Amino acid sequence: MLEIKTLSKHFGGVKAVDNLDLQVERGEIMGLIGPNGSGKSTLVNLVCGVLKPTSGEVIFEGNPMAGQVPCARLRHGIARTFQNIRLFGGLTVWQNLWVARNSTEDIRSQNILRRWLGSGTTLKREIETMLEFSNLADKADVLASNLAFGEQRRLELARAVAAKPRLLLLDEPAAGMNQAEVAELEQRIRSLREQGITILLVEHVMQLVMGVTDRITVLNFGSKIAEGSPNDIQENTAVQEAYLGHSD
Amino acid sequence: MEDFWYEFVEVTQTISDGLLFGSTYALIGVGFTLIFGAMGKLNMAYAAAALGGAYAGLAGFVLIKAPLVLVFGISAVAAAVLGYAIYFACFRFIPINNHLAALMASVGGLFFIDEVVVHVTRGSPLTFPSMFGDVFFEIGPYGIRGDLIFVFVIGLISTGILLYILFKTRLGLATRAVAQQDVAARLCGIGVHSTNSVTFAIAGVLGGIAGAMTAAAVGVLSPVMTVPLTIKGIIVAVIGGLGSIPGAIIAGLFVGGFENVFLYFRGIDERDMYVVALLFLFLVFRPNGLFGTAITRD
Amino acid sequence: MDYYLNLINTIGIHTLLGLSAYLLILTGQVSMAQAGFFGIGAYTAAILTVIFEWSILSAIGAAMLVSGGVAFLVGFPALRVRGLMLVVATIAFSEFARMFFYNLKWRVVRDGAEIGPDGTMGFAEIRYFNDNGWLNWEVTIFLWVFVAVVMALIWWSDKTRIGAVLRAVGEDELAADSTGINVTVVKIAAMTAGGVVAGLAGSLYAHQVTDLDHHTFTVLLATFAIAYPILGGLSNVFGTLIAVLFIQGLLVEGLRFLGDWRMLLFGALIILAMNIKPLGLFDNQTIRILRNALGVKRRSGSV
Numbered sequence: 001m002l003e004i005k006t007l008s009k010h011f012g013g014v015k016a017v018d019n020l021d022l023q024v025e026r027g028e029i030m031g032l033i034g035p036n037g038s039g040k041s042t043l044v045n046l047v048c049g050v051l052k053p054t055s056g057e058v059i060f061e062g063n064p065m066a067g068q069v070p071c072a073r074l075r076h077g078i079a080r081t082f083q084n085i086r087l088f089g090g091l092t093v094w095q096n097l098w099v100a101r102n103s104t105e106d107i108r109s110q111n112i113l114r115r116w117l118g119s120g121t122t123l124k125r126e127i128e129t130m131l132e133f134s135n136l137a138d139k140a141d142v143l144a145s146n147l148a149f150g151e152q153r154r155l156e157l158a159r160a161v162a163a164k165p166r167l168l169l170l171d172e173p174a175a176g177m178n179q180a181e182v183a184e185l186e187q188r189i190r191s192l193r194e195q196g197i198t199i200l201l202v203e204h205v206m207q208l209v210m211g212v213t214d215r216i217t218v219l220n221f222g223s224k225i226a227e228g229s230p231n232d233i234q235e236n237t238a239v240q241e242a243y244l245g246h247s248d
Numbered sequence: 249m250e251d252f253w254y255e256f257v258e259v260t261q262t263i264s265d266g267l268l269f270g271s272t273y274a275l276i277g278v279g280f281t282l283i284f285g286a287m288g289k290l291n292m293a294y295a296a297a298a299l300g301g302a303y304a305g306l307a308g309f310v311l312i313k314a315p316l317v318l319v320f321g322i323s324a325v326a327a328a329v330l331g332y333a334i335y336f337a338c339f340r341f342i343p344i345n346n347h348l349a350a351l352m353a354s355v356g357g358l359f360f361i362d363e364v365v366v367h368v369t370r371g372s373p374l375t376f377p378s379m380f381g382d383v384f385f386e387i388g389p390y391g392i393r394g395d396l397i398f399v400f401v402i403g404l405i406s407t408g409i410l411l412y413i414l415f416k417t418r419l420g421l422a423t424r425a426v427a428q429q430d431v432a433a434r435l436c437g438i439g440v441h442s443t444n445s446v447t448f449a450i451a452g453v454l455g456g457i458a459g460a461m462t463a464a465a466v467g468v469l470s471p472v473m474t475v476p477l478t479i480k481g482i483i484v485a486v487i488g489g490l491g492s493i494p495g496a497i498i499a500g501l502f503v504g505g506f507e508n509v510f511l512y513f514r515g516i517d518e519r520d521m522y523v524v525a526l527l528f529l530f531l532v533f534r535p536n537g538l539f540g541t542a543i544t545r546d
Numbered sequence: 547m548d549y550y551l552n553l554i555n556t557i558g559i560h561t562l563l564g565l566s567a568y569l570l571i572l573t574g575q576v577s578m579a580q581a582g583f584f585g586i587g588a589y590t591a592a593i594l595t596v597i598f599e600w601s602i603l604s605a606i607g608a609a610m611l612v613s614g615g616v617a618f619l620v621g622f623p624a625l626r627v628r629g630l631m632l633v634v635a636t637i638a639f640s641e642f643a644r645m646f647f648y649n650l651k652w653r654v655v656r657d658g659a660e661i662g663p664d665g666t667m668g669f670a671e672i673r674y675f676n677d678n679g680w681l682n683w684e685v686t687i688f689l690w691v692f693v694a695v696v697m698a699l700i701w702w703s704d705k706t707r708i709g710a711v712l713r714a715v716g717e718d719e720l721a722a723d724s725t726g727i728n729v730t731v732v733k734i735a736a737m738t739a740g741g742v743v744a745g746l747a748g749s750l751y752a753h754q755v756t757d758l759d760h761h762t763f764t765v766l767l768a769t770f771a772i773a774y775p776i777l778g779g780l781s782n783v784f785g786t787l788i789a790v791l792f793i794q795g796l797l798v799e800g801l802r803f804l805g806d807w808r809m810l811l812f813g814a815l816i817i818l819a820m821n822i823k824p825l826g827l828f829d830n831q832t833i834r835i836l837r838n839a840l841g842v843k844r845r846s847g848s849v
Contacts, residue, residue, distance in 0.1 A: 048724060074726040086721035088714045095710040100725045163726050290630050341821050347630060348576060349820040352776060355769050356816030363809040475765060479641060482634055490631075517666070521645045527638045532623040535631060 001026040001198055002047070002167055007056030009042055009222075016042040018222035019056070024167070029189065029199045031209045031230070034219035035243055040202045041083060043219070044169050047200075048080045049073045060167065079165035081156045083172045083202075089145030093136055093155055096144050097127045100162035127162070133188075134158040150181055157188065167198045174205040186212050210234070218242065261390055262512045263505045268396035269465055270504015271403030275458035276477060277484030277496035278407070279451040285491035286426060286447040289350045293334045293357035295478035298455030299471075300361050301327025302376070302463050303369070305456070309377055316377060316464075320402070323456035330361065331452025335445045358478065365471045373470035376463035399461045406457050407497060413450065414493075423447050476520070483527045489537030499538060551686050555754050557794050558686075558693045562747035563767075564774025564786040565696055566740040571775050572709075573736040574716035576629070579620055579636035581768035582643035583741040587613040587748030588758055589647055589663065595674040595753070597654050597662050602674055602753065609749035610742045617741020621734035640768050648760040669758040676756070689750050696743055697783050704782060712736060713780075744771070777819060 002024040009017040017039045024030045032040050045051040047058055049070040058065045060076055068076070088096050101123065131137040134154040139147065144155060153173065160168060170189075174182050182205060189199060189212050203209045209216060210230045218226040218233060220242040226233060233239055276295060283291045305323030308314040314322065338353035378395045385392040414420035425433040426443045434440050462477065463469040484503050488495030503523060510522045530537065563580055570577045591609035594600040600608070620639060627635050651665040663669040675685050703709050714722045715732045723729050752758055773793065778785030793812075 050720065050724070070720075070723040071726050071728050074724070079726075080724060082721070082724075086718055086724075088710075088717045088721065090713055090717055091710055095714075098707055099710045099714045099722075099727060159725060284630075290633070337817050338820070348776065351630070351633065352769075352773065353817045353820035356813040356820070358813070359766075359809055360813030360817070363807075363813065367807075367810075479637065479765075483638070486631070486634055517649050518645075521642055521649075524638045524642045524645070528623070528635065528642070531627050531631065531635045531638070535627050 001061055002200070003057075003059040004043075004047070005057045005059065007043075007046060007058065008054045009039075009046055009051060010054045015222045017046065017053075020219075020222070020224060022217060022224065024198060024200055026198055027193070027196070028214045029193055029201060029212055031213035031216040032200060032202045032219065033204070033206075033209055033216060033233075034225075037221075038219040038242075039222040040219055041171060042222075044080060044171050044200075044202055047169060048078060074163055074165070077164075077166035078169070079160040079163045079167070080169040081160045081171055081173055083175065085152050085156045087144040087147075087152060087155055087159070089143065092141050092143055093131070093147070094127065094140040096155060096159050097130055097162045100159045101127070130158050130162055133191075149176065153177070161192065161197070165197060167200065168192065169200045169202070171202050172204060173201075174203055174208045177205070179207070182208050257390065259509065259512065262508045264390070265393065265396060266505035266508025267501050268393075268400045268504070269508065270501040271400045272458050272461045272465065272500075273480055273484045273504050274497045274500025275403055275406060275454050275461065276481035277488055277500045278410070278493055279455045279458070280481050280485035281488065281491055281493060281496040282447060282451045282454075284485065285493075286423060286444060287339065287344075289339065289347050290354070290482070291334065291339070291448075291451075292351060292354040292478065293338065293361060294331075294354075294451065294455055295459075295481050296358045296361040296365075296474050297327050297330035297334055297452055298459035299463075299469070299474055299477065300330050300365060300459075301325075301452070301456030302459030302469055303365055305460050306374060306376055306463070306469055319377070320457060320460050323460040324453045325456070327456025327459060328449040328452035331448040331455065332445055335448040339444070339448075340441060358474070362471055362474050365474075369471065371471065373468045373472075376460075376467060376469045378464045378467055395465060399465050402457060402461055406454060407493075410450065410454060411493070419443075419446060423450075480523065483523060486527060487530050487537050489539040492537065492539040495537055495539035548682055551682050553795065555686055555689055557790055558689045559747050559751050559754070560770065560774065560794055561693050561787050561790045562696060562743055562750070563771045564778070564790055565700060565783060566743035566747065567771040568775035568780070568783065568786050569700065569712070569736050569743070570740045571772065572712045572716050572780060573733050574719065575624065575733060575736065576633050576772060577624070577636045577737070577740065578633055578765065578768035578772065579617070579624075579639045579737075580740065580744045580771035581763050581765065582636075582640035583613040583617055583744035584748040584751070584767065584771075585640075585643050585647055585760075585763035586616055587745030588752035588763075589650070589669065589748075590745070591749030592669055592672045592752040592758060593652065593663065596669075596672055597652065602678075605674075606746060606749045610745045613745025613748065614738050614742035617744075618734065618738040620741070621737035624737060625730060625733060637765055637768065640763065640765065644760050644763045647758075647763065663758070666760075668760065669752075670756070672752050672756045672758065674753050685754060689754070692746060692750065696746070697787070700783050773816070 002022075004020055004022040007017055007020045007022075008015065020039075020043070032043070034040055042051065046053055047065075049065065049068055049072070060073070060078060063076060065073055065076070065078075088099070091099070128137065131140055134157065136151060136154060136158065139151060144152065147155060157170070157173060160170075174185055177185065186208055189201070193199060201209065201213060213230060216226075216228065216230055216233045217224055218236070218239050225242060226236045226239050228236070276298060279294055279298070280291065283289065283294065301323040304326030305314075305319040305321075308322040309316075309319045334354065334357050338357050339350050342350045342353060384394060385397075412420075414423065422433070422438045422443045423446065425436070425438055426440055426447075433443070459477075462473070480503065484500045485496050487503065488497070488499030503526070506526065507519055507523050511519045514522070563584060566583070567577065567580050570580075587609040590612045591605040594605035594608055595602060620636075624632060624635065647663070647669075649665055650663045652662045653660050653664060654662045659671075661671050680688075711722075711727055711732060714725070714727060715729055719729050722732075770793070774786045774789040777793070778787070778789030
């Protein structure tokens with residue numbers, strides 16, 4: 001579904017992503033791990049269109065994504081969450097989801113006036129369902145900036161899902177969570193997969209990565225050093241070295 | 249052929265006169281760019297403070313018959329004081345990432361200074377003494393005005409001193425540190441507020457000199473000069489690249505020459521339109537100006 | 547009586563001016579171009595009624611289209627500059643417009659007299675209301691109908707998805723882009739709408755003062771335009787209206803007895819206001835507190 005071909009991103013002399021090849025199959029949950037600075041966030045930004053590659057291609061469902069801005073890629077079906085939450089703080093929880101429903105097929109097929117108004121019972125029910133799913137139903141009118149940290153994370157995820165993506169990139173969604181919250185997140189990710197969403201999970205929290213992913217890719221210094229099932233990766237010496245260093 | 253040669257001489261004469269006068273724009277531009285470089289903010293009251301300083305210098309001339317050098321000195325000092333006052337009133341207490349409030353406050357400062365000047369002078373323009381006004385060099389078909397040369401030389405000296413301060417003194421080092429990383433600078437014990445107020449004062453000195461220079465070159469000091477000077481200063485700082493001192497200098501000279509050429513071809517009414525259009529072109533095609541660092545601040 | 551009507555008219559026109567800036571600031575674009583659009587609206591409407599003898603409504607409509615069209619064009623280069631640089635660019639635009647009108651000479655002889663914009667002498671004899679027998683209070687009502695309609699439109703759109711989308715763009719463009727909002731379209735639309743409203747204000751202004759002078763369309767006016775929404779806060783349109791009432795009513799007119807010193811006071815007051823309440827006089831907190839105190843419940847989907 002997602003094909004990354006010889007993708008490179010150089011910032012001056014730094015090769016943040018270096019000739020990377022990666023495939024994500026439809027319906028799978030792919031984990032992306034690697035030490036800090038290995039290029040994970042850069043990769044997410046490249047796939048979503050926030051950054052332009054120095055060379056190489058991002059191909060989604062057979063369509064090259066070159067030159068497409070993030071909102072265009074969203075229309076193709078790629079959504080993402082941000083590592084450091086970027087909610088619209090001055091808007092309420094409801095409004096955050098409301099604006100995210102801007103570019104899905106069903107919305108865009110409506111006439112302009114209905115789009116602008118954003119009213120209609122179907123839309124209302126859909127947003128209410130999403131709020132239920134994220135345990136935020138009673139916070140609908142709260143300003144996003146007034147939410148607790150865990151609630152903000154849930155809203156961030158809900159907002160990305162609100163756009164009805166087919167591919168969802170999660171950028172360290174478990175950062176700062178305790179074990180119970182991670183377990184909850186794991187459940188949520190599973191049910192997203194059941195809804196038919198393919199997921200690329202960038203994460204440091206191993207409990208989540210090992211528990212929920214089908215396959216894992218490991219990056220170091222911008223290139224792939226290993227790829228395989230969670231078990232394989234745990235046994236892989238190159239991966240251990242990347243994280244822990246040599247023992248000479 | 250005669251006519252063409254005549255035109256050619258006239259135009260290059262115009263350009264060179266403009267370049268010399270452009271040194272005043274260069275200084276004002278440097279002032280704007282210094283403050284933007286240090287704080288990421290635009291001080292809309294800057295040119296007003298500069299002219300205020302020039303008025304103070306003029307007062308020195310009128311009241312105590314100060315010699316021209318002293319007039320410039322008084323202008324510089326007065327503008328520095330005004331600069332510090334503006335920093336205190338409009339920038340010091342406003343949260344550092346609220347660029348808008350600081351901008352509005354400095355606009356308030358602009359109105360305030362302008363009004364004070366209008367009241368004190370009752371709105372009428374005053375003559376400003378010029379040095380070497382009657383000196384005139386002739387080199388072949390070209391004539392070079394002595395007062396313009398004087399103004400240009402002062403500009404050179406001021407810039408030289410400024411660069412010396414910035415790059416060879418601890419004060420300058422602190423200023424540059426604060427400009428680049430104010431949190432880290434604070435952790436190193438550099439007082440951000442005191443450094444910034446000094447930056448404003450230094451910019452003020454430049455501004456006072458520039459104000460006096462403008463007045464000396466034009467021969468007149470009037471409150472209606474404030475807004476055009478503000479706009480030209482901003483244009484120069486932007487074209488040169490906000491935050492870049494060499495950029496502001498070159499841009500100032502360039503705008504001076506450019507402006508004079510348009511004055512020659514299209515007259516005074518349309519002249520300013522072209523300068524503004526020039527700004528627009530730069531903003532659209534080269535928003536970082538000639539030498540600017542990438543503008544990531546909002 | 548006429549004095550007060552004049553004041554009410556000025557408040558109305560400045561409210562429109564403030565609202566045009568309000569739309570833009572919501573999307574994060576601080577624009578000093580409103581003075582330029584104002585001037586374009588003023589001159590266009592005046593030229594249409596004076597030289598081409600159009601009726602007032604068509605003239606206003608055409609003026610709104612023209613200034614909106616120019617605003618649309620300005621919107622594109624405006625995308626390439628951010629923050630303070632946009633302020634600079636829009637100042638440049640407004641100055642350009644002002645100088646353009648300063649040089650505009652279009653004299654036409656009618657009934658033995660010369661009329662039309664006269665370059666540096668300004669544009670006098672915009673006598674539509676007089677010539678057509680409008681009473682002063684009728685002009686005031688006419689003007690304020692427009693103000694009320696615009697305020698209502700903006701208030702209403704704030705409650706729909708438009709309002710939320712505008713604010714989302716203003717808050718965080720990257721997040722908005724990543725959430726599927728076409729930031730380009732939103733920003734240009736806001737600029738165009740702002741241009742239309744400012745043009746409306748200008749066309750009403752031209753006929754109210756009957757005499758246009760390029761000195762009106764300066765950076766000072768543009769500063770007023772953005773001062774209103776900034777001082778009034780961005781939560782809703784009434785903040786802007788109150789800011790206009792405050793600044794125009796109290797300061798400029800009520801303190802007239804201070805004579806020439808009022809500009810001094812104005813400058814000092816701006817400085818004071820910015821230092822004490824940098825978010826505007828009616829920021830979210832104030833509104834929320836008022837709402838709680840008055841017991842107004844909020845439904846889902848409204849601000």
